[in-house]
Amino acid sequence: MASSAATRSAAGAARVVKPLFSRDLDEAKRRVRELYRAWYREAPHTVVMYQLDIRTCQGREKVREMFDKNKHITDPRVIDMLVIKGKMELQETIQFWKQKTHVMRYFNETEEPRATDFLSKFYGGNGP
Amino acid sequence: MAARVLQQCVRTLARPSLRLSAANLAAPSAAPSAAPHRPVSFAADSRRTRWLGLSPVPSVGVLCRQYSDLPPLTLETIKDRVLYVLKLYDKINPENLQTTSHFMKDLGLDSLDQVEIIMAMEDEFGFEIPDGEAEKLMTPEEIVQYIADKKDVYE
Numbered sequence: 117m118a119s120s121a122a123t124r125s126a127a128g129a130a131r132v133v134k135p136l137f138s139r140d141l142d143e144a145k146r147r148v149r150e151l152y153r154a155w156y157r158e159a160p161h162t163v164v165m166y167q168l169d170i171r172t173c174q175g176r177e178k179v180r181e182m183f184d185k186n187k188h189i190t191d192p193r194v195i196d197m198l199v200i201k202g203k204m205e206l207q208e209t210i211q212f213w214k215q216k217t218h219v220m221r222y223f224n225e226t227e228e229p230r231a232t233d234f235l236s237k238f239y240g241g242n243g244p
Numbered sequence: 245m246a247a248r249v250l251q252q253c254v255r256t257l258a259r260p261s262l263r264l265s266a267a268n269l270a271a272p273s274a275a276p277s278a279a280p281h282r283p284v285s286f287a288a289d290s291r292r293t294r295w296l297g298l299s300p301v302p303s304v305g306v307l308c309r310q311y312s313d314l315p316p317l318t319l320e321t322i323k324d325r326v327l328y329v330l331k332l333y334d335k336i337n338p339e340n341l342q343t344t345s346h347f348m349k350d351l352g353l354d355s356l357d358q359v360e361i362i363m364a365m366e367d368e369f370g371f372e373i374p375d376g377e378a379e380k381l382m383t384p385e386e387i388v389q390y391i392a393d394k395k396d397v398y399e
Contacts, residue, residue, distance in 0.1 A: 146376070
C-alpha cells in the first residue's frame with residue numbers, strides 16, 4: 117500500500133490522485149500537529165490510568181520518538197494514513213480499550229545492570 | 245490564640261482614628277508568636293502597645309478583597325511570563341534567548357518543539373490557541389503580540 121502510493125506519486129506530477137484528507141503538504145502537516153497535541157495532552161492521563169511505571173516525560177519522549185520515525189515522509193496521502201492510524205491508537209488509549217501490556221509494547225525492555233557485590237548477587241538468586 | 249488575633253483585628257477596624265499610625269506589618273505577625281508564652285497578660289499589655297504596633301487595614305479607600313481576580317496584564321508582565329516559560333523548557337539554552345530569537349533558525353528547534361512551546365503558553369495563560377494561528381508564532385515577540393491582541397492589552 118505504501119509502496120504503491122510511493123510509485124504513484126513518483127510517477128510524476130502529471131498524474132493527479134484522489135487525496136485522502138488533505139490536498140497539500142501543509143494541510144497534512146497541520147493534521148500531524150493536531151495529532152501531536154492530542155497525544156501530548158493525553159500522555160499524563162495514560163500513565164495514571166494504566167498505572168504505568170514510567171514518568172510522564174518518558175511517555176512524551178516516546179510519543180516524540182514515534183513521530184520522529186516518520187519525519188522524512190513527504191507524500192500527503194501517506195501522511196494522512198499515518199495520522200489516521202495514530203488517531204485510532206489514540207482513541208483506543210483514551211477509551212481504555214487497551215491494556216497495560218499493549219501500551220508498554222511501545223517501550224523497549226529495561227535492562228538491569230548485572231550485580232557485582234555479594235549481597236545483590238545473593239538477592240538475585242542462583243539464576244544464569 | 246488565633247481568635248485573640250482576630251479580635252484585635254476587628255477592634256482596630258472599628259477604631260478609624262488609629263488608622264493613621266504608620267506601623268509596619270511585622271507587628272501583627274510578631275503578636276501571635278508572643279501569645280503562647282504569656283497568654284494571660286498578653287491582652288492587658290497589648291492594649292496599650294497594640295494601637296501603636298498593629299498595622300490597620302492597608303488602605304482606607306481601596307477594598308482589600310480581590311474576589312479571585314488576577315492582576316491585570318501588561319505587555320511587560322506578558323513578556324516576563326513568556327520568557328520565564330521558555331527558560332524552563334529544557335531544549336532552549338537560556339543564555340541566547342531573546343525576544344527576537346527565532347525558534348527554528350536561531351534556537352534550532354523542531355516544528356513539534358514549537359507545538360510544545362505553544363501548548364506551554366496555552367497552559368500558562370489559560371486560553372486555547374488554534375493551530376492555524378499557532379504555526380505562525382515563531383519568535384517570543386510574536387507570541388507576546390498575539391496574546392496582547394487576544395487579551396486586549398493596550399500598547
